Amino acid sequence: MKKTVVSGLLVATIALTTLAGCGTKTVTDYKKIMDSDVSGEITVSCYDSTIYKSYLEKAANLFEEKYPGTKVNVESAGAMPEVKTQQDGGKTLVVVTAGGNDQQAKDDYVSRVNTEIMSGGGADILAMDVLPYYKYADNGQLEDLNNFIQNDPDYNKADYTENILDATAYKGGQYIFPMDYTFNYLTYDSSLMADFPAQDKLTYQDVINAAKDGSASTGNKIFGQSAYSVQKGTSFFEKAYSLDYTDFVDIINKKVDFTGGEFAGLLETVKSYADSGWINPANVTAAETSREMSLDKFATDNAEKYYAKFNSSLNLVNQFTRNLGTKTNVIRLAGSGGSSENDEIAGLVSNDKDEVHFSYAQSYGINSNSKNKRTAWEFVKFLASDEMQSSGLGSPDSIPINNNAKGKIASMLITGEAMQKRAAASGLAGNGQEVSKELTPEQQQALGNYMETLDKFTKLLNKYDVHDEKIDNMVITEVKNFFTGEKTADEVAKTLQSKVELYLNE
Amino acid sequence: MRKNYAILIVLSVIFILPLLITITNSFMSEAEIWLNYTTKLSTFDLVGGITQKFVKFVLIPASVTLSQYIAVLFEQPTFIVLLMNSIKITLPVVLGNTAVSLLCAYAFTIWKWKHKEKFFFVYIIVMLMPLQAVLVPNYIIADWMNIKTSYLAIILPGIFSPFGVFLLRQSMKAIPKEYFEAAKIDGASDWYIFLHIVLPQMKSGIAALSMLVFIEYWNLVEQVIVFIKDYYKEPLSVFLSRIADGQIGLIFAASCVFMFLPLWFLAMGQRNLEKGIELSGVK
Amino acid sequence: MKKVKDQAIWFILPSAIGFIIFFIFPFIISLGYAFLDKPVGGQFVWFQNFIGLFQNSSYQKALRNTAIFMGLCVPLNILCSLGISMVIKNVKRYKQLFTLVFLIPLVIPSGSMVFFWKMMFANDGFINGIIVNLGGSAIHWLETGWALFVIVLIFIWKNLGYNIVLLIAGISSIPKDYYEAASMDGASKWQSFKFITLPYLVPTFVLTTLMSVINSFKVFKEIYLITGDYPHESIYMLQHFMNNMFSSLNYQKLTTATTVLVIGITLITMGLFKIERRVAE
Known part of the structure; x- marks a missing residue:
């Protein structure tokens, strides 16, 4: 008799879902969407990492001015900032720091966005910062932006860095629109290796071949890390691993290969580098040694010389302006990067498949559930426009996707205007000095050289791997056990194989 | 006999240890907590030849300080706000759920519909549904009722949760049928019986239910992160839940403040709780 | 008679309306998703999700592990709580205090609880500290086969009190006359336990079993926080599977898994009630 209740429920269920299933399958007419007006309300959702949210809010204001009748809401989440008051010389300072466990807050954010999306709602535009975008794309929850691009007469392909956009396509669809990009390049110390054969693309082996004899006699390490290098993966292992990432983890085809020998080989190679004194032990894996910081240590670390160093693209402009005597780019990050006076550009690192990797800081996707896709697309385009991208308010560390903005941003970096703007944006008063916006002839020259190199390197970037934060975390955690000597390379490979396989097969 | 006490005392110590550590450590200074719970090696350790460090549970603080409590209660003005928020969610659920469940459990007791047991079975089965599965439908319904960003989205499902009906009906079964019949013969209405015969008997069941619901909603996390932005x-x-990993210097005092109300609630109703579940266990 | 029924309807109405809106609807909606191919704008696919689910290797692993975990935990929990309840029943003083002690794990906030167990079983945790100091070598509790042992321990620690209270209630409701009569007949303590206590506790066993199963799904929240989304494969449970399905927006697979689960628990519940009825007869 209870069965009748249960089966009654089942029948009701089936009836309901059949009803719901009917009529939902309609082909979206993008031409029609693009013909409609830009108006109405949209919402952008992002995970709050301070600068980012205020940037979006500014963009929203400018957008509303440009298109009257629109309203852009910016939604953000994050751990509650910790507000502490401190007494400092009679003044009460209010210090706001990111509070609590960031990972927990991130998971909470993803979980909320997922609920909204699965319920058929959610923000119109999703900032793809902590959200695993490939899962959204796989489930059909993100719009293929090519549909908008093809039907938008105002969209000019030449305005954007095409190879970057192309490389971020996933399974043939453009689900995200990156707003910027960063890449790593290697520099070499010309005081240690005057005749290093700089080239556009090189491999670690090229550097080792050129430097190993010298390293053996001077005792200096071969690979170091510039203090400017802020890209993900600070250790040498992580860099080497992400270079051949798709050999180990192929998210698109759900294939995992840790036990094939290559991964264990990689671990052993990195270890042998450390044993030969070519890399810092701290460079093997960052979390393994303590990061006790003292001024003395800072100074000695800064004086350290390396044959080659990893640099982030945000440091590239310094390469050309450091002789001009102007303070240009970023505030030096806490950390030590060794002496950089004699660093010259060595080239981009590529793997044996001629792939050169890059990453991005900001990118956006449009929610398929959005009711106002026209305005959403216009806003995404607005974020990528010359106007916003050259405003100097955006991601401070990366290169704009908009080709027209690159030169403007670079000249702002060279004059120091960018520094001031950023200080103003984060609420700090500038030093009061009015910077000249005009470039001196030397600066003009530096700008020209920088743009030429940037252009050359940008054209070589061709690989953006779909990463999954969970998998990366599993790898980093497990690999620690190898470098601390608790597990052999094969054991690590085996554990990872079973964990990642489980994850991808779910 | 003595053996029995020995067993209980040993087990009690194990069970109470987490509570004891939380309470005593809440009087430690942040520095002492770091010393006990972080295992990252410092340069001093390396110089001293220490290569491996382990977590230490220390029961007695080296020096008693209220600094954690000051930091939690006064330096973060939001803490009191959050505590009030917890109360704002928990209290309506406890009161509402108890009232609604009492009425419903009573109805199941006096109802003469022949399919009522089947209907009751539905209550039990729905209670078994894991949270992840109903989160999305709950969101859809909250959206439909236009309450998706308010506490109501959490409170309303809490009030109508079937667990209370289940628990209270079981304990109502222990009230002898003769009571109802005698009252009926005297011409009492169902309302009268409910208010004057059933309610006084149900004190223990009500205590049990309100305590369990209180604990559950006091610890609520998943629903909140979906609805409250x-x-x-x-x-x-x-x-x-977010402080747990990051600020271990604060977690003990924060936990103590957090635990204070439910512990008090539990101690208050403990005698009744046992009785309540005793009744619901007897069918 | 007619009047009585009407009045009962009034009593049940507030609960029934809320229950239908906030529980029956979600229940039906979530069951409905199990027959769609994607959560938004999906097509009706009959039992395709169920077939896919049972072919999924991760699900099979989760199902097997959950079965092992439940098979281990539920009886162990009942045995332990029965033992302790008998001991508490036999002590004269501080009965309530001891019962309260076993209820404490219910109030400890999950944040501190997770912190405590993490510190206990981390690679550089308290227990490994003791082992190393005694000259042994550290055990990776959460990354080896030991993980199952750890989560069984946490489960029992958290749920023992619940069962103890239910069992003490059950034991004290057995009429004392039975024991007296038995001891007059010369029955040993063991015999009266076997022939009086155990049979009379069957309804309570049914209750504790059902509550243990439900509670085992609640305690997963903490286990999840202690061991992470992708723990050692021996403790990869249905709850992990479902949580991860949720975070990868695979709602139809999640609801398919819960539908199977609900059917399973329904069958267990029906079976338990049947056993109870048979014993009662």
């Missing part, structure tokens, strides 16, 4: 409206439980 403004972090000044979050309850303490969410804050605590």
Whole structure:
């Protein structure tokens, strides 16, 4: 008799879902969407990492001015900032720091966005910062932006860095629109290796071949890390691993290969580098040694010389302006990067498949559930426009996707205007000095050289791997056990194989 | 006999240890907590030849300080706000759920419909549904009722949760049928019987239910993060779940403040709780 | 008679309306998703999700592990709580205090609880500290086969009190006359336990079993926080599977898994009630 209740429920269920299933399958007419007006309300959702949210809010204001009748809401989440008051010389300072466990807050954010999306709602535009975008794309929850691009007469392909956009396509669809990009390049110390054969693309082996004899006699390490290098993966292992990432983890085809020998080989190679004194032990894996910081240590670390160093693209402009005597780019990050006076550009690192990797800081996707896709697309385009991208308010560390903005941003970096703007944006008063916006002839020259190199390197970037934060975390955690000597390379490979396989097969 | 006490005391110590550590450590200074719970090696350790460090549970603080409590209660003005938020969510659920469940359990007791047991079985089965599965439908319904960003989205499902009906009906079964019949013969209405015969008998069941619901909603995390977007409206439980990893210097005092109300609630109703579940266990 | 029924309807109405809106609807909606191919704008696919689910290797692993975990935990929990309840029943003083002690794990906020167990079983945790100091070598509790042992321990620690209270209630409701009569007949303590206590506790066993199963799904929240989304494969449970399905927006697979689960628990519940009825007869 209870069965009748249960089966009654089942029948009701089936009836309901059949009803719901009917009529939902309609082909979206993008031409029609693009013909409609830009108006109405949209919402952008992002995970709050301070600068980012205020940037979006500014963009929203400018957008509303440009298109009257629109309203852009910016939604953000994050751990509650910790507000502490401190007494400092009679003044009460209010210090706001990111509070609590960031990972927990991130998971909470993803979980909320997922609920909204699965319920058929959610923000119109999703900032793809902590959200695993490939899962959204796989489930059909993100719009293929090519549909908008093809039907938008105002969209000019030449305005954007095409190879970057192309490389971020996933399974043939453009689900995200990156707003910027960063890449790593290697520099070499010309005081240690005057005749290093700089080239556009090189491999670690090229550097080792050129430097190993010298390293053996001077005792200096071969690979170091510039203090400017802020890209993900600070250790040498992580860099080497992400270079051949798709050999180990192929998210698109759900294939995992840790036990094939290559991964264990990689671990052993990195270890042998450390044993030969070519890399810092701290460079093997960052979390393994303590990061006790003292001024003395800072100074000695800064004086350290390396044959080659990893640099982030945000440091590239310094390469050309450091002789001009102007303070240009970023505030030096806490950390030590060794002496950089004699660093010259060595080239981009590529793997044996001629792939050169890059990453991005900001990118956006449009929610398929959005009711106002026209305005959403216009806003995404607005974020990528010359106007916003050259405003100097955006991601401070990366290169704009908009080709027209690159030169403007670079000249702002060279004059120091960018520094001031950023200080103003984060609420700090500038030093009061009015910077000249005009470039001196030397600066003009530096700008020209920088743009030429940037252009050359940008054209070589061709690989953006779909990463999954969970998998990366599993790898980093497990690999620690190898470098601390608790597990052999094969054991690590085996554990990872079973964990990642489980994850991808779910 | 003595053996029995020995067994109980040993087990009690194991069970009470986490509570004891939380309470005593809440009087430690942040520095002492770091010393006990972080295992990262410092340069001093390396110089001293220490290559491996382990977590230490220390029961007695080296020096008693209230600094954690000051930091939690006064330096973060939001803490009190969050505590109030917790109360704002928990209290309506406890009161509402108890009232609604009492009425419903009573109805199941006096109802003469022949399919009522089947209907009751539905209550039990629905209670078994894991949270992840109903989160999305709950969101859809909250959206439909236009309450998706308010506490109501959490409170309303809490009030109508079937667990209370289940628990109270079981304990109502222990009330002898003769009571009802005698009252009926005297011409009492169902309302009268409910108010004057059933309610006084149900004190223990009510205590049991309100305590279990209180604990559950006091510790609520998942529903909150989906519905509440403004972090000044979050309850303490969410804050605590995020603080757990990052600020170990604060977690003990925060936990103590957090635990104070439910512990008090539990101690208050413990005698009744046992009785309540005793009744619901007897069918 | 007619009047009585009407009045009962009034009493049940507030609960029934809320229950239908906030529980029956979600229940039906979530069951409905199990027959769609994607959560938004999906097509009706009959039992395709169920077939896919049972072919999924991760699900099979989760199902097997959950079965092992439940098979281990539920009886162990009942045995332990029965033992302790008998001991508490036999002590004269501080009965309530001891019962309260076993209820404490219910109030400890999950944040502190997770912190405590993490510190206990981390690679550089308290227990490994003791082992190393005694000259042994550290055990990776959460990354080896030991993980199952750890989560069984946490489960029992958290749920023992619940069962103890239910069992003490059950034991004290057995009429004392039975024991007296038995001891007059010369029955040993063991015999009266076997022939009086155990049979009379069957309804309570049914209750504790059902509550243990439900509670085992609640305690997963903490286990999840202690061991992470992708723990050692021996403790990869249905709850992990479902949580991860949720975070990868695979709602139809999640609801398919819960539908199977609900059917399973329904069958267990029906079976338990049947056993209870048979014993009662």
